[in-house]
Amino acid sequence: xxxxxxxxxxxxxxxxxxxxxxxxxxxxxxxxxxxxxxxxxxxxxxxxxxxxxxxxxxxxxxxxxxxxxxxxxxxxxxxxxxxxxxxxxxxxxxxxxxxxxxxxxxxxxxxxxxxxxxxxxxxxxxxxxxxxxxxxxxxxxxxxxxxxxxxxxxxxxxxxxxxxxxxxxxxxxxxxxxxxxxxxxxxxxxxxxxxxxxxxxxxxxxxxxxxxxxxxxxxxxxxxxxxxxxxxxxxxxxxxxxxxxxxxxxxxxxxxxxxxxxxxxxxxxxxxxxxxxxxxxxxxxxxxxxxxxxxxxxxxxxxxxxxxxxxxxxxxxxxxxxxxxxxxxxxxxxxxxxxxxxxxxxxxxxxxxxxxxxxxxxxxxxxxxxxxxxxxxxxxxxxx
Amino acid sequence: xxxxxxxxxxxxxxxxxxxxxxxxxxxxxxxxxxxxxxxxxxxxxxxxxxxxxxxxxxxxxxxxxxxxxxxxxxxxxxxxxxxxxxxxxxxxxxxxxxxxxxxxxxxxxxxxxxxxxxxxxxxxxxxxxxxxxxxxxxxxxxxxxxxxxxxxxxxxxxxxxxxxxxxxxxxxxxxxxxxxxxxxxxxxxxxxxxxxxxxxxxxxxxxxxxxxxxxxxxxxxxxxxxxxxxxxxxxxxxxxxxxxxxxxxxxxxxxxxxxxxxxxxxxxxxxxxxxxxxxxxxxxxxxxxxxxxxxxxxxxxxxxxxxxxxxxxxxxxxxxxxxxxxxxxxxxxxxxxxxxxxxxxxxxxxxxxxxxxxxxxxxxxxxxxxxxxxxxxxxxxxxxxxxxxxxxxxxxxx
Numbered sequence: 001x002x003x004x005x006x007x008x009x010x011x012x013x014x015x016x017x018x019x020x021x022x023x024x025x026x027x028x029x030x031x032x033x034x035x036x037x038x039x040x041x042x043x044x045x046x047x048x049x050x051x052x053x054x055x056x057x058x059x060x061x062x063x064x065x066x067x068x069x070x071x072x073x074x075x076x077x078x079x080x081x082x083x084x085x086x087x088x089x090x091x092x093x094x095x096x097x098x099x100x101x102x103x104x105x106x107x108x109x110x111x112x113x114x115x116x117x118x119x120x121x122x123x124x125x126x127x128x129x130x131x132x133x134x135x136x137x138x139x140x141x142x143x144x145x146x147x148x149x150x151x152x153x154x155x156x157x158x159x160x161x162x163x164x165x166x167x168x169x170x171x172x173x174x175x176x177x178x179x180x181x182x183x184x185x186x187x188x189x190x191x192x193x194x195x196x197x198x199x200x201x202x203x204x205x206x207x208x209x210x211x212x213x214x215x216x217x218x219x220x221x222x223x224x225x226x227x228x229x230x231x232x233x234x235x236x237x238x239x240x241x242x243x244x245x246x247x248x249x250x251x252x253x254x255x256x257x258x259x260x261x262x263x264x265x266x267x268x269x270x271x272x273x274x275x276x277x278x279x280x281x282x283x284x285x286x287x288x289x290x291x292x293x294x295x296x297x298x299x300x301x302x303x304x305x306x307x308x309x310x311x312x313x314x315x316x317x318x319x320x321x322x323x324x325x326x327x328x329x330x331x332x333x334x335x336x337x338x339x340x341x342x343x344x345x346x347x348x349x350x351x352x353x354x355x356x357x358x359x360x361x362x363x364x365x366x367x368x369x370x371x372x373x374x375x376x377x378x379x380x381x382x383x384x
Numbered sequence: 385x386x387x388x389x390x391x392x393x394x395x396x397x398x399x400x401x402x403x404x405x406x407x408x409x410x411x412x413x414x415x416x417x418x419x420x421x422x423x424x425x426x427x428x429x430x431x432x433x434x435x436x437x438x439x440x441x442x443x444x445x446x447x448x449x450x451x452x453x454x455x456x457x458x459x460x461x462x463x464x465x466x467x468x469x470x471x472x473x474x475x476x477x478x479x480x481x482x483x484x485x486x487x488x489x490x491x492x493x494x495x496x497x498x499x500x501x502x503x504x505x506x507x508x509x510x511x512x513x514x515x516x517x518x519x520x521x522x523x524x525x526x527x528x529x530x531x532x533x534x535x536x537x538x539x540x541x542x543x544x545x546x547x548x549x550x551x552x553x554x555x556x557x558x559x560x561x562x563x564x565x566x567x568x569x570x571x572x573x574x575x576x577x578x579x580x581x582x583x584x585x586x587x588x589x590x591x592x593x594x595x596x597x598x599x600x601x602x603x604x605x606x607x608x609x610x611x612x613x614x615x616x617x618x619x620x621x622x623x624x625x626x627x628x629x630x631x632x633x634x635x636x637x638x639x640x641x642x643x644x645x646x647x648x649x650x651x652x653x654x655x656x657x658x659x660x661x662x663x664x665x666x667x668x669x670x671x672x673x674x675x676x677x678x679x680x681x682x683x684x685x686x687x688x689x690x691x692x693x694x695x696x697x698x699x700x701x702x703x704x705x706x707x708x709x710x711x712x713x714x715x716x717x718x719x720x721x722x723x724x725x726x727x728x729x730x731x732x733x734x735x736x737x738x739x740x741x742x743x744x745x746x747x748x749x750x751x752x753x754x755x756x757x758x759x760x761x762x763x764x765x766x767x768x769x770x771x772x773x774x775x776x777x778x779x780x781x782x
Contacts (some may be wrong), residue, residue, distance in 0.1 A: 084694035249773040254767035261759045263753050270690045 094264030155275035295354030461722025490588030560637035
């Protein structure tokens, strides 16, 4: 024990002779002891869980890069090698693949919590805007990473995604060529997506996350007081960040990690068949988080759909500037909460419609055929 | 200025060259535009075989009387083969192009040629299949005799019910062929798939006789022919009492499905106590069983491979098993139950080995599922400790 203490003393003295250790210790102590408002609950761990998942994606992504080869000839084979032969490759890949899905879920929950508790209001508008941009970057992460295994599903899913981008008026054809590096998904596309996925987006996300956290720590967590009447938490009702909230997060992390490991083991991410540009699979669909937007576009004529589909993300981005109600408690902002909850429900319904569209499903023993718009019809087979 | 003049002159020269290159270089074009139009794609035109080469006359003359002087004529159907043969039977002329010179000789022995010699004007001559003007190379995908176009070319006459009736022939052959396995292969783009001319010949087109059918089919189905030659059916074929391959597979509408073949077998072996019937039932069951086992193993290898289990060795074994299963199809032509069974057992042994290995790999993978327990134990233990610590701190603070 004394050896450890002596080592710590030595390191402190050594660093103290070179760095302003007192200032650093003061800064760390101030951050650790920062009081949190009394309403801070388990729901406030979604943000730190997202940060944890970002770390997971970076670490597992680096490990996957050791064996991954971003060429059409080798991509599928290298992922197959990772999944079948590399030591614990299946686990690392599972953590990365499930991590991306769970990260989007966590971010959505974090956004929903921030919306319901109105934590986006003045003076935290910038924190919200950066958070929304972060969400966009993470979805782009998912979209670019989806192609990398070079499977049938990823190849044709990317084809659909880039077709949507290509249908934007004026800039669409240019944007599509820029994304694809040609007229169709090819080795050029794979190279581009790989570079964006492993170099461009990580820096963007790390930078935005850093700014998001600095803003959050500087302004502190929002209380439930109306805008302009916020009371700085003090006294016995406040919750210290350290150790109270950190311990709470550790409990959540432990349970979350156990659930994640279980998903990786029991629900392995199957690789599927290798991409074949000459064989189009039936009813190919994009990833679940793009599905609501993809389904939404089906209900409008092409140009109008693209114009209309830009409105919801813009509304979300500009929410702090549109919602001028100073109140934060949900019951005192009924209009905003009602619209928000309806939008969330509509997104879920669009996702469900997108999932079932163009599929035959048996419900309570009856066969239904879901059409292009996700509307169920009694299957002719069942009618016979 | 000089530059501009040279540009104009160059343009004019190039335009003239292009015009000259795309139209027959004689005066016939002035009046015979319709015939001349397709000539720019003709292999003859490119080799300086022009209108006068076949029709006679003087292509240099610009007036009708002078250009038609001599022996200008519309070529009669009966004259076409001999006219074409003037060049196509000439070894010196054809040798540089690597074209056979026995086509006319073959044609004369063909049913078409024989009928033409008898004065039948309905039969096909060279121009009916290759075209008269605008003749393309056989390798040209737009040529009527390009492999993929051959069935449609033959069908122009052989699907004509009236024409066929006049000659006492059936007109359903093209339709039947269209539904055969051969046509399906051709549709997929396999240019080596048999078309009409593969069995009937092209220039020497004639239906093969009963005894020849096995040799015609055997050109591609070598193993089947070899094994069939050892059977009782072959002996009957030699006597002219059995139509070899076409008895079971039919001629144009080639069938390979087991249920279709079984129907053919029953035509002769209808009695359930017939030993032959018992034998072919057993052979079919053996083949079906082996194919089902193979398909099951194939699906399993694919499923486990996609699930992240290394199956490279099993995939190699699967190829071996596939070879064994593929050998069963020719083997059934022996009509020997024991030989088919032995071949099936070889394939089944490989399939069993695949399944045994996969069982082992699936068992080995079960440790992953078992590892969930210690993971949960550790992480939930940690969560519990953090929870207890949090509770104690709250208690102390209170």
